[in-house]
Amino acid sequence: MPDPTNLRGQYVHAINAIDITKDYGKGEVLHRVTYQVPAGRIAALLGPNGAGKTTLIEILEGHRGRTSGTLSVLGLDPGDRRDFAKLRRRISVVLQQTMLEPGLSVRDVLRRHASYYPNPLEVDEVLEQVDLIEKRTALVKSLSDGMRRRLDLALALTGRPELLFLDEPTTGLDPLSRRRIRALVAGLRDSGTTVVLTSHDLVEVQELADRVDVIRDGEFIASGSPDELVRDAQAYTVVEFAAPEGLDGRLPEGASLVNGRVRIHTDDQDAVVRRVQEWAARERTEITGLTIVPPSLDDAYIAMLKDGQT
Ligand SMILES: Nc1ncnc2c1ncn2[C@@H]1O[C@H](COP(=O)(O)OP(=O)(O)OP(=O)(O)O)[C@@H](O)[C@H]1O
Ligand SMILES: [Mg+2]
Missing domain, CATH: 3.40.50.300 (P-loop containing nucleotide triphosphate hydrolases)
Structure with a gap:
């Protein structure tokens, strides 16, 4: 044809x-x-x-x-x-x-x-x-x-x-x-x-x-x-900021500490940024060095291949 x-x-x-x-x-x-x-x-x-x-x-x-x-x-x-x-x-x-x-x-x-x-x-x-x-x-x-x-x-x-x-x-x-x-x-x-x-x-x-x-x-x-x-791959956005001094392990919910930075993976960055600001207010600390990195094709590709490995 x-x-x-x-x-x-x-x-x-x-x-x-x-x-x-x-x-x-x-x-x-x-x-x-x-x-x-x-x-x-x-x-x-x-x-x-x-x-x-x-x-x-x-x-x-x-x-x-x-x-x-x-x-x-x-x-x-x-x-x-x-x-x-x-x-x-x-x-x-x-x-x-x-x-x-x-x-x-x-x-x-x-x-x-x-x-x-x-x-x-x-x-x-x-x-x-x-x-x-x-x-x-x-x-x-x-x-x-x-x-x-x-x-x-x-x-x-x-x-x-x-x-x-x-x-x-x-x-x-x-x-x-x-x-x-x-x-x-x-x-x-x-x-x-x-x-x-x-x-x-x-x-x-x-x-x-x-x-x-x-x-x-x-x-x-x-x-x-x-x-x-x-x-479609629902890869995550990564929100990060410099870890404030004297945290004593207190981190926002769902966060981890990586190389002196507080890192959160999310599919709703606005909600996370709001939560981080509220957390900072409660902790009486400043958020500095905030970065928001959207998911890349690289992340999506890896997520896609992982999904199939059941
Ligand atoms: N000439 C061939 N004779 C028999 N099997 C082959 C031949 N060429 C490829 N295959 C088989 O076909 C499958 C697909 O291979 P192919 O070379 O198309 O993969 P590819 O996606 O190009 O991989 P790569 O990223 O490693 O280049 C593999 O299982 C491979 O072993
Ligand atoms: Mg090939």
Whole structure:
């Protein structure tokens, strides 16, 4: 069945995977998973080791066959040989480690790669984008790890992909480069590229992803925007303040003392702050150094995975 198209004739779902199962021969590792990514969005795929992320992504890329289910990627079926050949020009994959000829220069690697695509980006343009322009004549083998990651990304961008699979794009990068690469990925979305991101850096996921899908043991256990997942997981806000002198163990209800600070976990921060103020008035002490840290995607993710361990 063809995908529905929007008015501009583009696909509503860059990825439309329905009831996908995978059995490597020793039992199913994906159980009828349905995974849909709207075109032009950044989708993050999360899950613990062995959950089935790589298996699913490889099926979506067409590098691995599925046992059953229907699959449409940019309107084509990656499991079909002819469709796969067409998709290769429209999809890019950045793996955690890639093989490149170490003796070639950065520019030559990119030039050669560009020759595979009908309408590639200019080599210098893409090097500017990943902040590697000064290294254009350097040999691949002379690059640092972080520069190699940026070169991998440059290669992936060269063909102007409609769909980009990114595996841990900023691991090993220094903070400035990381910020730059994140801005670049966000910019790709603005230009209409769909991005599927796997990352264990949940701060990055929270910042970049429009939607997050969490897979465990071959099944999705949660899907939604980062904010929705945080809300649904009922992770706690942490209210803290500097422990006043001479407390003698007297703490507000439900509080604990951690590294010289009084800490309370809550899902109702206003009530807690009120209670803390009342407590301070009773104790005739001042509240100083008050911090209120809302739950993060990291907290939500951990709560989500704990919930399932019954
Ligand atoms: N080539 C293979 N042959 C047989 N079993 C495999 C193969 N690749 C993966 N598996 C199994 O499939 C399951 C899912 O593995 P997969 O690599 O998809 O997990 P993952 O979510 O990518 O994990 P990680 O976070 O460790 O990369 C695991 O039980 C794994 O042992
Ligand atoms: Mg994996």
